Amino acid sequence: MTETDVIVVGAGPTGLMLACELALAGVRCRLLERRAEQPNITRAFAVHARTLELLDARGLADDLLAKGVPVDSVAPAPGATLDLRRLATRYPMVLIVPQSGTEHLLEERARELGVQIVRGAEVVGLRQDDGRVIVDLADGSTETASYVVGCDGAHSKVRGLVGIDFAGKQYATHILLADVRATEPPSDALFAKASGEGVVLMIPFGDGWFRAIAWDRLREQVPLDVPLPMEEMRDAFVRIAGTDFGMREQRWSTRFLSERRQAERYRAGRVFLAGDSAHVHSPLGGQGMNTGIGDAMNLGWKLAAVVRGRAPESLLGxxxxxxxxxxxxxxTLTDAFNRLVLGRSAIRRAFRTLTLRLALRFGRSRTFLAGRLTGLGIRYPAASRRAHPWTGRRMPDLRCVDGRVYELLRDGRHLLVDAGAKGGAARGDVKVARYTGPAVPGMPAVVLVRPDGYVAWAGDDIPMTYQVSDESPFTLSLP
Structure with missing residues (x-):
């Protein structure tokens, strides 16, 4: 029997990111992966601005940028374009990069941090008591840990073993996916075309290969187990987009049935769910991997704080x-995109498209949609109504004396940003940084930033002793 602090099941982007977070905080972690080898296919391909900020907070964003193709505008519907260059972020883009590239980067970091990655480890049983979780593997061995996190995908074994319902529905339309080479690639970095016949997308991987995606109304009910030849993908592109972009070599293809589901709960005792184990949705909008990495960053520092005895167990709630x-x-967002693009009523699709075009003409609605799409608009509810308005919001990447905020977060500690120049100090697992300007409207004098880049507490002075509910289990003090 092998014992450790935390077992993470599933070595996709979510599981790898979570393992990195735990190891960075000094938590013993074992990562169990059912696959014996890494696959040579890729499913996710979009890395949004907020995810790039989170990766920047761990020193990984620049390495990922070198692997991908940046796109500075997206069109949720024909004639409705979002200019990402307007975003108030270091990364005003969506980065097109194969999921395999993201996984390789995260696995390399996980190994550097000492994470034990066990491949070919299939979970078949799980039981828990007040102090531990015991995991049974298909080879007859067992693993024991204080906590287990299921990051094992839409068909999560962990979720099934703890009896958490996965409520939702399947979409009726089958999606065609293929990786192809194109002798006449589109000029747009992210090509999309919709017609009465369906929708097609062509996404570059930057190495001569493209992900071809088609929602073809003519072929939407072909059984999922029927092979997808390149000729069928070519035909879909010609009918919908007027060209197949000179498709030739095809290295992988599949038919895919999209779902809209969410776990009823993300926790059962000492077992948690994250990533696709907790939520799956339409691939329109490229939200899956990004949401999973956000889950991992949120859970990682909290689980580490509890395991190391620096926070009460209630923090995990x-x-x-x-x-x-x-x-x-x-x-809700991806379902809206799905109905906008793939709705069966042409009149409704046209009305929704017109409504979206009008909404994007106004700054407030444009900012709202951009925030939802890129993740920059995510904020968490404050524990108290008396909390400062900045509490729970994404921390901007301000310049401090010793570097940018997200550079200063790279050791995974809380960061106290002092903009009041009052000479405050901190103790415990908190780093202090002095912000020197320029002035930011509404910025409080003191901001406590969580390891995942969100504001835990903000105010106009550092209290003599202060504990921010369960969100920041550290005591701050004046010298």
Whole structure:
């Protein structure tokens, strides 16, 4: 029997990110993956601005940028374009990069941090008591930990073993996916075309390969187990977009049935769910991997603080309170995109498209949609009505004396940003940084930033002793 602090099941982006967070905080972590080898296919391909900020907070964003293709505008519907260059972020883009590239980067970091990655480890049983979780593997061995996190995908074994319902529905339309080479690639970095026949997308991986995606009304009910030849994908593109972009070599293809589901709960005792184990949705909008990495960053520092005895166990309740709400918002967004693009009524599709075009003409609605799409608009509810308005919001990447905020977060500690120049100090697992300007409207004198880049507490002075509910279990003090 092998014992550790936390077992993470599933070595996709969510599981790898979570393992990195735990190891960074000094938590013993084992990562169990059913697959014996890494696959040579990729499913997710969009990395949004907020995810890039989170990766920047761990020193990984620049390495990922080198692997991808930046896109500075997106069109949720024909004639409705969002200019991402207007975003108030270091990363005003959506980065197109294969999921495999993100996984390789995260796995390399996980190994550097000492994470034990066990491949070919299939979970078949799980039981828990007040102090531990015992995991049974298909080879007859067992693993024991204080906590287990299921990051094992839409068909999560962990979720099934703890009896959490996965409520939702399947979409009727089958999606065609293929990785192809194109001799006449589109000029747009992110090509999309819709017609009465369906919708097609062509996404570059930056290495000569493209992800071809088609929602083809003519072929939407072909059984999922029927092979997808390149000729069928070519035909869909020609009918919908007027060209197949000179498709030739095809290295992978599949038919995919999209779902809209969310776990009823993200926790059962000492077992948690994150990523696709907790929520799946339409691929329109490219939200899946981004939401999973957000889950991992949120849960990681909290679980580490509890395991190391630096926070009460009640802190873990905030993971579900914060991230279940975000997951529901993502499902609402992607479902709206799905109805906008793939709705069966041409009149309704036209009306929704017109409504979206009009909404994007106004700054407030444009900012709202951009915030939802990129993740920059995510904020968590404050524990108290008396909390400062900045509490729970994404922390901007301000310049401090010793560097940018997100550079200063790279060791995974809380960061106290002092803009009041009052000479405050901090103790415990908190780093202090002096902000020197320029002035930010509404910025409080003192901001306590969580390891995941959200504001835990804000005010106009550092209290003699202060504990921010369960969100920041650290005591601050004046010298």
């Amino acid at each position: 905030s993971y579900e309170r914060e991230r279940h709400r975000v997951g529901a918002q993502v499902l």
